[in-house]
Amino acid sequence: MRGRAVPELRLYNTNGGVTEVMPRLAGAEADVQRLVEANMEALLGVRFLASEYSTGPIHAGRIDSLGIDENGAPVVVEYKRGTDPGVIHQGLFYLSWLLDHRAEFAHLVRDRLGATAAAQVLWNGPRLICVAGDFTRYDIHAIREHRRSIDLVRYRFFGRDLIGLEAVATATGRTPKGGREQPTGPAQPMRAGREGIAELAAAADEVLLGLGDGITRVQRKKYCAYQRLRNFATICPPQRTKVLVYLSLDPAEVDLVPDFTRNVKGIGHHGTGDLEVQLRTERDLERAQRLFRASYAAA
Structure with a gap:
């Protein structure tokens, strides 16, 4: 060069x-x-x-x-x-x-x-x-x-x-997990209840790792971070009815949707990022992918 x-x-x-x-x-x-x-x-x-x-x-x-x-x-x-x-x-x-x-x-x-x-x-x-x-x-x-x-x-x-x-x-210093084809959603229908929420969290993990090359997955006790040069997303352990993902996007530049996206700037939470995304269904994960890509691109 x-x-x-x-x-x-x-x-x-x-x-x-x-x-x-x-x-x-x-x-x-x-x-x-x-x-x-x-x-x-x-x-x-x-x-x-x-x-x-x-x-x-x-x-x-x-x-x-x-x-x-x-x-x-x-x-x-x-x-x-x-x-x-x-x-x-x-x-x-x-x-x-x-x-x-x-x-x-x-x-x-x-x-x-x-x-x-x-x-x-x-x-x-x-x-x-x-x-x-x-x-x-x-x-x-x-x-x-x-x-x-x-x-x-x-x-x-x-x-x-x-x-x-x-x-x-x-x-990344780890076995590469990025660079795979980005999934459009889980191959099989998810189960209901806690097992379904756990599967939803695993699917979100797959989507975030598939956004591009050079993604580092950092596991902490209370959250899992997805990092390029800096964190672009964090996932907290699944709750009973939903998975919380925090993105490094300015909530003021996002059209917030009740029960889906929330401005948590200044509100204490585990992980990093000011935009909270609430995943309850496969459909939520599908519509969240646009936000995932935007946060990845900005990191």
């Missing part, structure tokens, strides 16, 4: 005519790092913990950024201004160090976010996010050979005030 690798998407200013806004790299790596760290939750779905974190005198390194994602997984973020074939190996080196220093990370989380967050760190799903000007095809191939969750994110600045982020590739 050389030359003008971005953009399939081209940006234009329509004020007083149509003028293309040309993409550019940062003047320095630190410019990207400062911007992402200051807005990490909005840009990556990760809560920022520390910058230039020292790995001590033996390893003699500094982790660009440390964070924790919305499911409690530790996150190492590494930045490069342009294309750098060493960014993945460097990030994996720091991720390995982090797994050997769990108590130190938990102490950092406790200091920044409190004891509850520190007690809920998800150590079976640590992540590496590499933010760079570009990646080579060898980078994309390499992450698929690792047993770690790795996201390659390409950036571009546009003009003075705009930045674009593109998820180039994702390795």
Whole structure:
């Protein structure tokens, strides 16, 4: 990948005519790092913990950024201004160090976010996010050979005030479950009662995993999350008569339907997302798929 690798998407200013806004790299790596760290939750779905974190005198390194994602997984973020074939190996080196220093990370989380967050760190799903000007095809191939969750994110600045982020590739660190043909619904009629609701939850799981490649399924005690770069959906354990799915969509931009969709922004609930979708029947699952796809596309 050389030359003008971005953009399939081209940006234009329509004020007083149509003028293309040309993409550019940062003047320095630190410019990207400062911007992402200051807005990490909005840009990556990760809560920022520390910058230039020292790995001590033996390893003699500094982790660009440390964070924790919305499911409690530790996150190492590494930045490069342009294309750098060493960014993945460097990030994996720091991720390995982090797994050997769990108590130190938990102490950092406790200091920044409190004891509850520190007690809920998800150590079976640590992540590496590499933010760079570009990646080579060898980078994309390499992450698929690792047993770690790795996201390659390409950036571009546009003009003075705009930045674009593109998820180039994702390795889930697990046996792939995405990329299958998306079902239109269960093959057999569902049973009534609790067994039917359990089948409905399983069918929703199948639909969400089938939305595309690179989907990570993260199981927590009180919910199951479906993640690209960030969560796009969470499913709570089935209730007696319904399955609750929470999507990362703005409820103000959705036509809410009583007993089907609900605005839960500011209302406590398990999982993540401000739009609640209530599934009671196969028909509910069918009409929810449009919302599932919209949330997936926005993640």
